[in-house]
Amino acid sequence: MKPPPFQYHDPKTLAEAVGLLGTLDNAKLLAGGQSLMPMLNMRFVLPDHVIDLNLVEGMAGIKETDGVLEIGAMTRQRELEFSDLVAAKCPLLHQALMHVGHRQTRNRGTIGGSLCHLDPAAELVTVCMAHDATIAVAGPGGTREIAFADFPAGYLTPAIELNEIVTAIRIPVWPAGHKAAFIEFSRRHGDFAIVSAAALLQIDGGRITRASLTIGGVAVAPVRATEVEQAIVGQAPTSELFAKVCESCRSFEAMADIHASAEYRQHLAVVLARRALEKAADLADNAPWNRAH
């Protein structure tokens, strides 16, 4: 399990990195390395060049402007985990981070790397889908923005060109007092989820006024349960309501692998959708899956 031969580059500026990526053949970007290194060691990817983003200036950081949380692509998952700003403005992201691998992998792993690796069950991908995030990319032709709904192009494949680099993630935050719940089902603590669910609710005067429900791990990319979202807006949040409307998640198209059949994933989608909504709406009972992580 040794990586194949490749040439290593360590640009110091984004322009330099974009330049290298645009001119070198068969190059791979290296962020936190938590997905890329295992794939190199197993020779699942065989790049001729590896361009390390770790020394590039200005690609990490968290700030909020005009209700948008802007996160540099090279921001470590650990920094997000311990960020007061994230905890206050984007509790869904904060909750989700606790499920991303282990402290050791979060120390190195970046948000940009996670999104570009685009594992179907990656928590950060699910959060971006739930929050209608925008992805900023830089390429030889300049910069552009991609709505997150358009970001997944297929299994492990983001909709960016081979010569483009993700530079930042923009997450529109929900108004103060909104409710968020991220839950997932994995075989063991720290494993990629089999299925995850992210719920955002705004509740005013006892009624749901805005809702976002996203299911990760069922299909190649997280899916928004729009049918559920529409059905619960305007309603009072109750367990009965959630149980009834979440049945629609059983019709999601689902993948199968050695860990779970498609039917089981669809079933989990229903169960976790309901549980996430209940948790967000503070209807959670004392069940173990609702206790603090």
Next chain:
Amino acid sequence: MDHSRTSNRPIGSPVERLEDLRFLRGRGEFVDDVSSPGALHAVILRSSVAHGRLRGVDASVARKCPGVRAVITAQDIGEIPVITMRQELLPEFKPYQQPVIAGDKVRYVGEPIAVVVADSTALAEDALEHIALDIEALPPVADRAAARKTDSLLFEETGRNHVITLSAKLGDAAAAFHDAPYTRRERFQVQRFTAVTMEPRGLLAEWDDANGHLTVSGMTKVVFHNRRILAKQMGLAEDAITMIEADVGGGFGVRGEFYPEDFLIPFAARTLKRAVKWIEDRRENLIASNHARDAECELEIACDRDGTIRGLRGHGAADLGAYIRTNGVTAARNTAQVLSGPYRVSNIQFEMALLLTNKTPSGTYRGPGRFEADFFRERLFDMAANDLGIDRVEFRRRNLVAEHEMPWTLPTIQPLDQGGETDNGDYRQTLDRCLKDFGWPEKSALQGKLIDGRRHGIAIGCYLEGGGSGPRENVRMVLERDGTVSLYTGSSSVGQGVETVMAQIAADALDMPMARINRVQHGSTTVVTQGYGSYSSRSIVMGGSAIVQAAGLLKDAIRAAAAKRLQCAPSDIAIDGDNAVGPDRASVALSALAVDGIAADGTYASSKRTYSYGAHAAHVAVDPGTGHVALIDYMAVEDVGRIINPLTLHGQAVGAIVQGLGGALLEHLAYDSAGQFLSGTLADYLLPTASDFPVIRAHAMEERPAPHNPLGAKGAGEGGIIPVGGVIANAIANALGVEPNILPLSPPRVWELMNCK
């Protein structure tokens, strides 16, 4: 512990492991740490095809790659040696033994095809990509059903994939079932899974061309036996090979058997006249080291209305993978033999078919056959008890072999052996103790209850552990000039604490403080003239008993030498740890006596096995939404005859239980219908981690010392794993009212069980 310890003798003391300080400080010397400047590095090209005719291997490009010193294929070896069986060899098994490298066929994904030796592992891996293979794919024999047919054959020359059927027999099953008032027949299945050692295998082979001598580091478990195999394969005298047992990071039955690499790496070293190192990586480890379990059966029970068992009968099949490896038949044999466990089942008829498929060959894994048999039996017992309206505990208590009925005769296994008999024990005592410590009466109220969204269930099961396999073990003790004692043993250390417990036994037998025993030397061919190793929970029983004998002889030698100096009779000499003391308190220091060359060889031989026993109980909570099984409480009670060290014993128990839980709930070596392996990383092969099973309690007793060895000790390394599958499945059955008859009980499977209820 219940009994009061009457002394501070080393045996029985909770001595912390002597090995640990070394390991925790990073000063262990595992095979990859063994220094060999200038060693070359080997990697192995393995088949990615499950079944095929190997038409050609073209290594011409690879041989020219940078840093490459050699590429070795079947052609370079000439006549290809096979790996001979170590246990249970019958002529019927011979055609299925594994060649050390694929010749004209490949029979499983992972089978060695070529060895690349280069200046570094990375360069060797680079070159490996340039070896061109011409393999004509053949229809894979992917499961037991395909194996029973003859459409596709792993070995065309024998005309069958079904090697043989073993038959376990005791009493008269047909008569017992005839007119039985109650019978029930069920199918059960245990998946393919195996021990995953923290340290994968590894070898360092050094060839001394001037002296024609080979030194191999990285051997363990059955080092002397492996030397015999290798000597024959390489045409060397046994004396021309030294095998060194370095520190070993886990054995569990899998590590230390003779594998293809154990020939290929020494062969490469001799060919190149250089030191060659090979360290198995994790991906290889999961396809190249022995797989295990993978058995199914249809089992029937006959009972009287009061629950008295009349008999067990049925048939099963084991999927051995592509070849029969060194101990490939042991698990299947044991499954057939220990079906009745500690219970009074006087009539047994059970057939076990041995089948070959295009999968990694299998071998023993902690509790071989016993884990499977216990799962089959204990599941069936719960069903029978429920059908008959008899309390599950009462059903077991009624049928346990009583103390006055021992030794209890075990079934014969045709055509392998005559079975044997158990030793002694009070099986009800461990059952009762387990019930009490578990809190069975209180927890009984929880059965099937939905609490905070989860359904609760409990279960209990009893087991028997066979240990202490013969034939013998040898040790050597030397009194050193500083008054310490050096101890050399043929037992192997695979990480289980052999250095500690052997030092305890020696100190105890010599009446010396433990600090006077030097670090125990074990395993290597340099430490004793003939050693038998560590398997079948035998190290303390056999090796420990040999220490007791050697200590007696060493004391005799000390007394004789001291008597000469002090001019008295040897019987007048007392040994006080530092000195030999004669009449009138005249004394001579042991260190002074050492110049006389005082040493003793001890040997212990026995063909009588030990049978420790116990009971386990589990409390689970199942999430009906996901099928996830949480372990709320687990209680294990065992009687091991004599406890040498309660700390290391507790470690054995808890570690074995966690492995058992992995097998019951998580682990699965999955293949697809083309024989492709699907569990090649530890993200796919789910081992238990520290947070999965936080509550495991284990209690050990020593109420019934083993009758056949001087220590009174029984094997204690495997018991913990044996009942886990059955107990967990029964607890889930109890929680949900379902019949879980297939392992592992993964969330999707539990969900399916709930669905089709």
